[in-house]
Structures are given as C-alpha cells and as structure tokens.
Amino acid sequence: MTQVYTGAIPPWQAEGTPYIWMPYTQMQGAATPVPVVGTEGVRLKLADGREIIDGLASWWSVCHGYNHPHILAEIEKQLRVMPHVMFGGINHEPALKLARRLANLLPEDLNHVFFADSGSVSVEVALKMAVQFWLNRGVQGKNRFVSFKYGYHGDTIGAMSVCDPLNSMHAHFKGFLHEQFVVDLPRDNATVAALDDLLSTQRDRIAAIIVEPLVQGAGGMRFHEPEVLEALRSLSEIHEVLLIFDEIATGFGRTGSMFACDQAGVVPDIITLSKAMTGGVMPLSAAIATDRIYEGFLSDDASHALMHGPTYMANPLGCAAANASLDLFEREPRLEQALAIGAQLATELEPLRGLSHIEDVRAKGAVGVVQVDELRELDWLKARFLEEGVWIRPFGDAIYVTPSLTMCEDDVRTLTSAMVKVVTEWSVRVS
Numbered sequence: 001m002t003q004v005y006t007g008a009i010p011p012w013q014a015e016g017t018p019y020i021w022m023p024y025t026q027m028q029g030a031a032t033p034v035p036v037v038g039t040e041g042v043r044l045k046l047a048d049g050r051e052i053i054d055g056l057a058s059w060w061s062v063c064h065g066y067n068h069p070h071i072l073a074e075i076e077k078q079l080r081v082m083p084h085v086m087f088g089g090i091n092h093e094p095a096l097k098l099a100r101r102l103a104n105l106l107p108e109d110l111n112h113v114f115f116a117d118s119g120s121v122s123v124e125v126a127l128k129m130a131v132q133f134w135l136n137r138g139v140q141g142k143n144r145f146v147s148f149k150y151g152y153h154g155d156t157i158g159a160m161s162v163c164d165p166l167n168s169m170h171a172h173f174k175g176f177l178h179e180q181f182v183v184d185l186p187r188d189n190a191t192v193a194a195l196d197d198l199l200s201t202q203r204d205r206i207a208a209i210i211v212e213p214l215v216q217g218a219g220g221m222r223f224h225e226p227e228v229l230e231a232l233r234s235l236s237e238i239h240e241v242l243l244i245f246d247e248i249a250t251g252f253g254r255t256g257s258m259f260a261c262d263q264a265g266v267v268p269d270i271i272t273l274s275k276a277m278t279g280g281v282m283p284l285s286a287a288i289a290t291d292r293i294y295e296g297f298l299s300d301d302a303s304h305a306l307m308h309g310p311t312y313m314a315n316p317l318g319c320a321a322a323n324a325s326l327d328l329f330e331r332e333p334r335l336e337q338a339l340a341i342g343a344q345l346a347t348e349l350e351p352l353r354g355l356s357h358i359e360d361v362r363a364k365g366a367v368g369v370v371q372v373d374e375l376r377e378l379d380w381l382k383a384r385f386l387e388e389g390v391w392i393r394p395f396g397d398a399i400y401v402t403p404s405l406t407m408c409e410d411d412v413r414t415l416t417s418a419m420v421k422v423v424t425e426w427s428v429r430v431s
C-alpha cells in the first residue's frame, strides 16, 4: 500500500480511526485520510503544519473560498437569533428571502422552491414531484425515468437508480433499485432518433427525463453542448414527459453562467440545486418547480399535496449562508472569474494532451479534466499531488480540478503545474 499522507498523525486521528467509516472506501488497508485542522481562502491546513491548495473546493461547493468573512458574519448573526426551527406550519425570513431570490435568479417561471438538506434528497424530491404531478392529473403508470450514461444524481435509492449503472453499484443493488432507462445523451442524429424511439414506445411509463446540464460531474466528468439540452426539451414536449435539470454541481457559476441552463436558453420543469448554494458552508438543497408543475399540486383534494418534509429543511443557518453567498455573487465578478479560470486551465493543461495513457484534456468554466485510459496507481497519484502541495482526488477515469471561483492566477498555476508534472510522471510510470 502507498501512504498518501506521511506527516504526523494527531492524537484525535489515532484514537478515532477505529470508530470511523469513510465514504467509498475499502476500509481494509485504507491509506490514512489527510488530517485537516483548518481552512482559509483556497487552502487546507494539515495537522503537520503544511498548507495545501484545495483543487476541488470541497466537492465543487466552496465557490467563494473557505471562511469568507461575509458568510461567516451572516451565519453568526442568524446563530444568535434562531439556529433552527421546524418548517412544518412555520415560516422564517431567511428561507422566504432565499426562495424569492432564487426564483428571481432562475429563468422564467421556476418559481416554487422546496428546500431539503442534501443534493441527493433534493433529487428524491424532484423525482417525487414528477411522479405525483402525473398522478394528480389522473394519469396512471408514469413512474419511470430516462437518465444518461455517465450521469450522477446522488447516493440515495431513487437518485442512485438514475445514475450511470457503472458508478452507482446497480449490480450490487439489483432488485432493490427501480429500473430506469439509462441511455446515450442525444448528441447526434442517431442518438436523438434512439431517444425519440424510446419515448415513443415508453412514454406512458415515463414521468421525466433527468440530466446534469452541460457538465456531467461525479459519473464521468463529461461535457456536452447546449444543443443536447434543446433536443431534450423538444423531445420531452413532443412525448409529454417532464424535464428535470440536476444543477447540484453546475449551479452557482461553475460553468461560467449562474446556471448551466442559462447557456442553452432551455428551461426545465424542475431544477435541483445544492453544493455551492451556501458557498460550501452549510448543507442545504432545493428542488424548484415551474408554475405548471406547482399548479398540478393545487387541488381540493388534500392528498394532492407534495408528500415530503425533511426535519432540517430550510435550516435558517443554511438559508443565511445561501443569502450571504448570493450577496457575494451580486457584489463580486464570480462569473468572469469562473471563465478566466477555465481559460487558464485549458491553456495550462494542454501540454498533457497526446501523452501516452492520456485520452483527453478539457475545461469548461472552472472545471478542468485530464481523462486517462485507466486510473492505475491511484494512491501513488494522490501522494504525489500532496507532495506538490495540492489536494486533487482522481476517480473513475478523470484527474480533475474544480477550484474555488476566487482562486487567483498564481494558485491556479500551482495547481496546473502540479497536474502537468505529476501526470507526466504517471504516464511514464504506468507504461
């Protein structure tokens, strides 16, 4: 086994390790996780005193950098007034203010905000909205979904069922997961025709199509053109199925526009948001529906109400953080920063193109990806990145970065230099 972190192990880690279960990790023989004792700006402070640049912004979420004083101040204010209160039968200002602001930022009539506490749960809510929308209209049997290869929508059961089977352990959970239609994105005539055929024959069983617009994240780090979203919108209308955009990863500036769907001018029926919504400070998510979807739940029949309600939904600290984060999007040029980072990533990662075992090099907004044929020597890669002073965690077939949108040019260059150096070494090592 290659150790990733070779610095001093703090006592809390030595004492706690027997009791902790890490995500997506074979615990037997697992490399020691990196002990992080603080964050500041775009840096993680390690127990051994080193400070490293976070290339991932804590899974795409820390869009303004860590410990942003405005977000901290707004959370502290809210903390003294009301850290939490149930949302059943109760309203509070941070949530209603945030709902109104989100509705104003989102295109057209995506106006009806349902809050939840994690991305996966907001996907569950969106799937339930779609199924119940049809039921409320008296249409039976529309309870399946179309989703896409390399897609990722979360780790809960419904969300997992619409992921690419390869990344969501479908094989492990066959019989437990709902079977969905996981197909190729409609990128060309053949794939558009294939989806058109599928919808023609199965439309009576399909509630909605779900897709991550422009950038498929955790399932493969693949990009597609806005035309794909136009094709999905028109096919969904022709065949009377709903369209859900999962913007949990792409939302809030990551692709260079506030929402990825803005670049296509395509409006979904339901959109999910989370990750960067609170600037990466508090767990919070939302599923937001258009007027038509929302009106499908208005009825004299009480059972037509949306049947969902997480204990911590619309947590006031999370809403305060999200409102503060939106203030920063208003005051500071985040979208320009995202585009500048994207241009820099594209230029500075380009030297890797053409090396053996490198399949592709690409960037869109503040997402930079080096795709390899097979991700061998994973712990060696992580260890070398750490030695170079950067936090990068390759997975699948992608060595990628999603930096904070505030990362300065020099820090981005440190990231890309480390990638070019380490991946070049790796390319020789695995040959």
Ligand SMILES: *Cc1c(COP(=O)(O)O)cnc(C)c1O
Pocket: 118, 119, 120, 121, 123, 152, 153, 154, 155, 212, 217, 218, 246, 247, 248, 249, 274, 275
């Ligand atoms: C991260 C992610 C999710 C799941 O969000 P969690 O907060 O991890 O549950 C869903 N969809 C997309 C596109 C994501 O990137």
